Amino acid sequence: xxxxxxxxxxxxxxxxxxxxxxxxxxxxxxxxxxxxxxxxxxxxxxxxxxxxxxxxxxxxxxxxxxxxxxxxxxxxxxxxxxxxxxxxxxxxxxxxxxxxxxxxxxxxxxxxxxxxxxxxxxxxxxxxxxxxxxxxxxxxxxxxxxxxxxxxxxxxxxxxxxxxxxxxxxxxxxxxxxxxxxxxxxxxxxxxxxxxxxxxxxxxxxxxxxxxxxxxxxxxxxxxxxxxxxxxxxxxxxxxxxxxxxxxxxxxxxxxxxxxxxxxxxxxxxxxxxxxxxxxxxxxxxxxxxxxxxxxxxxxxxxxxxxxxxxx
Amino acid sequence: xxxxxxxxxxxxxxxxxxxxxxxxxxxxxxxxxxxxxxxxxxxxxxxxxxxxxxxxxxxxxxxxxxxxxxxxxxxxxxxxxxxxxxxxxxxxxxxxxxxxxxxxxxxxxxxxxxxxxxxxxxxxxxxxxxxxxxxxxxxxxxxxxxxxxxxxxxxxxxxxxxxxxxxxxxxxxxxxxxxxxxxxxxxxxxxxxxxxxxxxxxxxxxxxxxxxxxxxxxxxxxxxxxxxxxxxxxxxxxxxxxxxx
Amino acid sequence: xxxxxxxxxxxxxxxxxxxxxxxxxxxxxxxxxxxxxxxxxxxxxxxxxxxxxxxxxxxxxxxxxxxxxxxxxxxxxxxxxxxxxxxxxxxxxxxxxxxxxxxxxxxxxxxxxxxxxxxxxxxxxxxxxxxxxxxxxxxxxxxxxxxxxxxxxxxxxxxxxxxxxxxxxxxxxxxxxxxxxxxxxxxxxxxxxxxxxxxxxxxxxxxxxxxxxxxxxxxxxxxxxxxxxxxxxxxxxxxxxxxxxxxxxxxxxxxxxxxxxxxxxxxxxxxxxxxxxxxxxxxxxxxxxxxxxxxxxxxxxxxxxxxxxxxxxxxxxxxxxxxxxxxx
Numbered sequence: 001x002x003x004x005x006x007x008x009x010x011x012x013x014x015x016x017x018x019x020x021x022x023x024x025x026x027x028x029x030x031x032x033x034x035x036x037x038x039x040x041x042x043x044x045x046x047x048x049x050x051x052x053x054x055x056x057x058x059x060x061x062x063x064x065x066x067x068x069x070x071x072x073x074x075x076x077x078x079x080x081x082x083x084x085x086x087x088x089x090x091x092x093x094x095x096x097x098x099x100x101x102x103x104x105x106x107x108x109x110x111x112x113x114x115x116x117x118x119x120x121x122x123x124x125x126x127x128x129x130x131x132x133x134x135x136x137x138x139x140x141x142x143x144x145x146x147x148x149x150x151x152x153x154x155x156x157x158x159x160x161x162x163x164x165x166x167x168x169x170x171x172x173x174x175x176x177x178x179x180x181x182x183x184x185x186x187x188x189x190x191x192x193x194x195x196x197x198x199x200x201x202x203x204x205x206x207x208x209x210x211x212x213x214x215x216x217x218x219x220x221x222x223x224x225x226x227x228x229x230x231x232x233x234x235x236x237x238x239x240x241x242x243x244x245x246x247x248x249x250x251x252x253x254x255x256x257x258x259x260x261x262x263x264x265x266x267x268x269x270x271x272x273x274x275x276x277x278x279x280x281x282x283x284x285x286x287x288x289x290x291x292x293x294x295x296x297x298x299x300x301x302x303x304x305x306x307x308x309x310x311x312x
Numbered sequence: 313x314x315x316x317x318x319x320x321x322x323x324x325x326x327x328x329x330x331x332x333x334x335x336x337x338x339x340x341x342x343x344x345x346x347x348x349x350x351x352x353x354x355x356x357x358x359x360x361x362x363x364x365x366x367x368x369x370x371x372x373x374x375x376x377x378x379x380x381x382x383x384x385x386x387x388x389x390x391x392x393x394x395x396x397x398x399x400x401x402x403x404x405x406x407x408x409x410x411x412x413x414x415x416x417x418x419x420x421x422x423x424x425x426x427x428x429x430x431x432x433x434x435x436x437x438x439x440x441x442x443x444x445x446x447x448x449x450x451x452x453x454x455x456x457x458x459x460x461x462x463x464x465x466x467x468x469x470x471x472x473x474x475x476x477x478x479x480x481x482x483x484x485x486x487x488x489x490x491x492x493x494x495x496x497x498x499x500x501x502x503x504x505x506x507x508x509x510x511x512x513x514x515x516x517x518x519x520x521x522x523x524x525x526x527x528x529x530x531x532x533x534x535x536x537x538x539x540x541x542x543x544x545x546x547x548x549x550x551x552x553x554x555x556x557x
Numbered sequence: 558x559x560x561x562x563x564x565x566x567x568x569x570x571x572x573x574x575x576x577x578x579x580x581x582x583x584x585x586x587x588x589x590x591x592x593x594x595x596x597x598x599x600x601x602x603x604x605x606x607x608x609x610x611x612x613x614x615x616x617x618x619x620x621x622x623x624x625x626x627x628x629x630x631x632x633x634x635x636x637x638x639x640x641x642x643x644x645x646x647x648x649x650x651x652x653x654x655x656x657x658x659x660x661x662x663x664x665x666x667x668x669x670x671x672x673x674x675x676x677x678x679x680x681x682x683x684x685x686x687x688x689x690x691x692x693x694x695x696x697x698x699x700x701x702x703x704x705x706x707x708x709x710x711x712x713x714x715x716x717x718x719x720x721x722x723x724x725x726x727x728x729x730x731x732x733x734x735x736x737x738x739x740x741x742x743x744x745x746x747x748x749x750x751x752x753x754x755x756x757x758x759x760x761x762x763x764x765x766x767x768x769x770x771x772x773x774x775x776x777x778x779x780x781x782x783x784x785x786x787x788x789x790x791x792x793x794x795x796x797x798x799x800x801x802x803x804x805x806x807x808x809x810x811x812x813x814x815x816x817x818x819x820x821x822x823x824x825x826x827x828x829x830x831x832x833x834x835x836x837x838x839x840x841x842x843x844x845x846x847x848x849x850x851x852x853x854x855x856x857x858x859x860x861x862x863x864x865x866x867x868x869x870x871x872x873x874x875x876x877x878x879x880x881x882x883x884x885x
Contacts, residue, residue, distance in 0.1 A: 112630075113876045117869055124866065124869065175418055181419070182411070189406035189408070192394065193391075193467070194394035281700060285696060285700065289683075289690055293690050310415070312414065
């Protein structure tokens with residue numbers, strides 16, 4: 001891609017970030033909250049996309065990192081009186097270490113087995129959080145000390161989203177991203193052409209774990225209470241996967257668009273159909289997965305509106 | 313054999329590989345001469361495919377050595393073999409289908425190579441195989457012949473010294489085959505070493521300077537085409553009474 | 558088998574031995590293990606009861622392993638189909654006054670049709686696609702099933718009082734009557750399915766397709782039809798499982814989630830597409846769960862952990878499980 005295009009995209013991002021910076025002051029707490037979570041899902045979808053879209057290893061347990069980040073923040077702030085921002089850093093480190101430790105053995109597994117293993121890992125982490133109550137307060141959950149957190153967490157999430165977009169963009173449009181794609185397309189051929197798949201997969205996996213962890217931490221500080229089921233919620237992983245798929249797996253714009261669209265649709269549905277909204281959500285998942293596996297971006301590429309490929 | 317060490321590109325010594333009870337490669341020895349086009353042939357079940365996989369790191373040997381530039385590369389992983397300067401192509405093309413032709417090319421150079429150099433090399437090779445006009449198309453949308461050319465060009469991105477070709481003639485029409493062989497000869501003229509595994513006897517006999525024949529997991533004959541064509545052991549291996557067709 | 562293949566099998570065996578020893582070790586430390594005859598007979602009861610429970614698990618896991626084996630796709634709604642079976646039975650029992658086992662006569666064909674419909678409408682498109690497609694589709698299906706059930710039946714736990722009382726198997730071992738009946742029924746159904754797969758033409762076609770769909774097609778097998786039969790059969794087995802579970806334990810719309818994970822664990826342990834493997838896996842998982850429940854303090858969370866732990870370690874040691882090839 002020409003430097004012009006990169007600059008243009010950067011400017012667009014800066015403008016959007018600026019708009020989002022100014023917005024929260026004039027709006028209701030609910031809307032601020034809505035924007036925060038929409039941004040959070042952008043972060044989650046983009047992160048998931050790095051390992052599952054670019055590299056092709058479908059992680060069905062990515063919520064584990066989100067939950068670990070949430071717990072890192074909650075434990076450090078509530079029990080050890082850390083500053084919440086510092087706890088976010090700690091959460092990122094823990095998630096990175098966890099990603100390397102889990103990733104090294106698990107990334108050897110092929111497609112469906114990797115997905116199931118990650119699902120097991122996420123559920124296992126949830127159960128461990130429930131059982132290890134000396135550290136995590138178990139099923140009771142952790143309450144954080146009361147504070148006015150709506151604004152600070154909004155800005156933190158905005159900053160996180162901006163960083164995640166830049167990183168995902170840098171990965172997606174670089175030769176690093178191309179090599180990840182090669183692993184997805186044909187790992188054997190990629191290895192025969194000099195790509196050390198183990199190292200690249202591990203790098204992608206670790207990178208994809210850090211941002212959800214920070215997002216989890218921010219969310220914990222915002223809501224001021226977490227417990228294992230709320231934070232290791234399998235539907236968060238589903239949301240990540242669905243948003244990426246809806247927008248277009250393996251691209252940068254795709255997960256962003258998918259996250260915004262899906263989260264907005266979810267909120268609208270939930271508000272208007274409180275009882276049936278989960279049934280509608282289930283139907284929506286079925287329809288998207290069944291009929292639009294390439295997502296919106298794939299559709300646009302087929303129509304010729306967008307160029308094929310990520311590096312030109 | 314009278315070859316000096318630096319005349320030899322790849323020295324295969326006593327290579328062995330068994331799958332369960334089957335000894336696919338059973339003490340295979342041959343030395344691929346530097347700067348020439350060589351062929352590796354043998355009837356079905358001779359072990360030549362397994363040997364090829366052993367050389368490229370896809371399969372781990374049970375015993376034996378593969379010396380390349382004085383170093384034993386037997387048992388190295390495929391990406392390590394690649395970084396020693398050895399490339400391979402595949403019998404059935406394995407281009408990256410959902411990536412563009414240009415991206416297919418760029419995927420090969422290691423990240424330490426600057427972007428500009430990688431792109432320049434990619435453009436150069438695409439021009440060589442006449443695929444420049446398709447650089448923005450998905451690899452999977454190319455015709456089979458175009459995919460073969462793409463895979464060939466892709467393998468040359470890092471300017472390897474030893475190129476292993478896995479049945480380059482498979483499924484390819486005459487014209488394209490001639491193109492490929494022209495490219496192969498040009499590579500050889502520039503000092504590259506090429507080893508072709510093939511079933512197509514015409515290709516082997518017409519283009520290889522040295523031929524190694526395998527059967528039952530060992531090399532049974534080696535020599536120039538003329539000698540191989542007359543070699544009784546080779547004829548016996550392909551058409552002999554032992555063999556049930 | 559190649560050397561590394563055999564090695565991984567031994568490693569898996571060693572791991573399983575450790576897995577079974579672990580509850581005892583923890584129990585000794587936690588004081589839940591006693592050496593007297595009373596406790597030992599209790600242990601025996603738990604093991605026998607676990608085996609019987611495992612028979613039911615194995616039955617519905619066979620369905621999951623069939624889908625995975627024949628079509629290479631994952632059914633994340635399998636537990637919900639079990640749950641559906643439980644509710645079918647409950648409705649038949651409370652609203653139609655039909656004996657739960659007799660109800661199978663019409664719930665099984667219903668389930669078969671349901672499975673075929675799911676395959677035709679939703680899953681045919683997912684065959685051959687990356688695993689995410691089927692995972693998401695079936696997950697969505699599961700959600701729809703859970704919340705529809707919730708809408709109709711609420712989240713209250715339901716039970717079916719059936720065959721109370723115990724059966725004295727030996728002088729020291731007594732197992733609940735409902736459990737024995739469930740086990741017997743599971744054996745009957747599973748045996749029927751095994752015979753079908755081994756000896757009937759359609760069954761052989763299913764196995765052939767699982768081994769190599771392309772070759773099966775060339776041999777004249779209508780692969781699409783096989784897919785329909787496979788999912789239909791899997792759904793029927795799941796619903797049967799639900800029926801047999803419903804007469805032993807309480808259930809609500811969300812209990813299917815745990816059954817799905819357990820079924821995954823069983824399929825992984827037994828090996829993708831291996832029916833006997835699913836049988837062995839089902840028995841082994843149930844016994845392990847019961848041992849954990851008996852000796853490891855910490856409640857149901859520990860039982861869950863046992864299932865996930867088993868699954869993950871099998872995946873790390875030998876993804877193909879006991880009966881599959883090493884990589885799966």
